[in-house]
Amino acid sequence: MTEIHDQFDTILILDFGSQYSHLITRRCREHNVYAELMPCTTKLQDINFKPKGIILSGSPYSVYEKDSPHVDPAVFDLGVPILGICYGLQEIAWNLGGEVSKCDHREYGPADLVMTKFGNGSVDALFNGLGDETRVWMSHGDQLSKPPPDFHVIGHTNSAPYAALAHNSKPIYGIQFHPEVTHSPSGKAVIGKFILDICGCRRNWTMEEFIGKEIARIREICGPKGRVIGAVSGGVDSTVAAKLMHEAIGDRFHAIMVDNGVLRLNEAEQVNIMLNKDLGVNLTVVDASDLFLSRLEGVEDPEQKRKIIGNTFINVFEAEAAKIEAAAEEEEKKGAEAKGRVEWLLQGTLYPDVIESISFKGPSATIKTHHNVGGLLKDMKLKLIEPLRELFKDEVRALGRLLSIPAQLVGRHPFPGPGLAIRILGPVTREQVRILQLVDNIYIEEIRKAGLYDQIAQAFAVLLPVKAVGVMGDQRTYEQVIALRAVQSEDFMTADWFDFPTAILRRISSRITNEVAGINRVTYDISSKPPATVEWL
Secondary structure, three states: OOOHHHHOOEEEEEEOOOOOHHHHHHHHHHOOOEEEEEEOOOOHHHOOOOOOEEEEOOOOOOOOOOOOOOOOHHHHHOOOOEEEEOHHHHHHHHHHOOEEEEEEEEEEEEEEEEEOOOOOOOOOHHHOOOOOEEEEEEEEEEEEEEOOOOEEEEEEOOOOOOOEEEEOOOOEEEEOOOOOOOOOOOHHHHHHHHHHHHOOOOOOOOHHHHHHHHHHHHHHHHOOOOEEEEEEOOOHHHHHHHHHHHHHHHHHEEEEEEEOOOOOOOHHHHHHHHHHHHOOOOEEEEEOHHHHHHHHOOOOOHHHHHHHHHHHHHHHHHHHHHHHHHHHHHHHHOOOOOOOOEEEEEOOOOHHHHHHHOOOOOOOOOOOOOHHHHOOOOOOOOEEEOOOOOOOHHHHHHHHHHOOOOHHHHOOOOOOOOHHHHOEOOOOOHHHHHHHHHHHHHHHHHHHHOOOHHHOOEEEEEEEEEEEEEEEOOEEEEEEEEEEEEEEOOOOOOEEEOOOOHHHHHHHHHHHHHHOOOEEEEEEOOOOEOOOOOOOO
16 A cells, blocks of 8 residues: 655654654655654654654753663664754764763753854855854753764854764764754754755655645545545534545545534534535534433543543444445445445544644653544444544645635634533533533634634633623622633644734623623633643643
């Protein structure tokens, strides 16, 4: 079977738990080079491709500590270029005979990197064309006290004499600074020098290239008769995935929208119109709200909610697949051409979902389980097909535009698979869902009226499990509290809260407290990611 690594040169990024690791991936892809993030504990013998180059990320650990994470030593014998960033530099030194020690003081902030000039006045290929000096961003508590044998210095700062190293004969590099963050103005160029000039990667990772190759891959996976049912919600991810699947196998794709009882106001009806009429995708809407709400009754723990919803989704999908097959069998009995079995379940899983659902040994812990990554049944009969699994959100939107999906769909804010269930902090009931649906509808409506919707990456309301005293009509009230959330983000791995004009927040709050019975107080969440996540649960 054709894999993505067979079609695109791949940079392997080994993650040691740095908060910036995902940014390394993004910077590589911005150069139109495919990059994939894996745990630092990954053994080369366990991966089925040979990368064009390897990047070792930073880490909150110290290489000399007893339980610190270390790379598979086979990395250094693979014969491909290696770039170590911060901890990655120290890991190279630690493995190849250098020494690392604690700094006199933690260095966090800007520094000026001075490139080493060789006899002919040139600088190393990693810094070629960047001048003699550049501003970089430091974030470390350890540094090299002695470089490993056969390495030479290619850059230094006032406080870091070994800020950049290169091997004398092998394409192995180490830099103490973080080129992946925007605080290093030439950082993207440094990464480009490594992956393009040193690794020799082809710049063919574009959505134009991806779309044709992914359609061919889907056809290869499904075969000439295999059929797929698709989990669609009307969000950007599932809509793009559904349209891509329809382009690949046509009517052998059956899109299914499950009304799980925790959708936004009138969501099922709107999605039915969008997919059926606007995109020509065959869609069946299944009302399973009673089933979902009964299973969620009394459940407060967010992880349990996600797993219940994920498992129930699979139950519903397998039942629908059985119905589709039974209908096909009836048609065959009447003389119709035999059709293939429903073997596959389409999901719009994205790369950030995968990253956040992986728990590395040591460096980082699972933040939360995404229902479409970690909430699936172990004995699930259908096989998953996830054509967007390697993509970031901005890449999915670009893919959607190439598929001629209307702008209002491509630009739609994300909506989580577990729906309003994870925006209700506490037990999920029909009344709680009703309240949050009305609040959410007012919130989004006012954002659109103000012309701010496209400036915001995601906006939603959260129903809190607390009550507050209020005054309405000269009477004391004791009702629930709503928290509003709106963020700006490129890839949802980091996010900043959106700074609303006060007048708009005032209008939103007034409408909610006046129009939604059961709410007497509205708050606005001004937390960024990190330390918070975008969703509350």
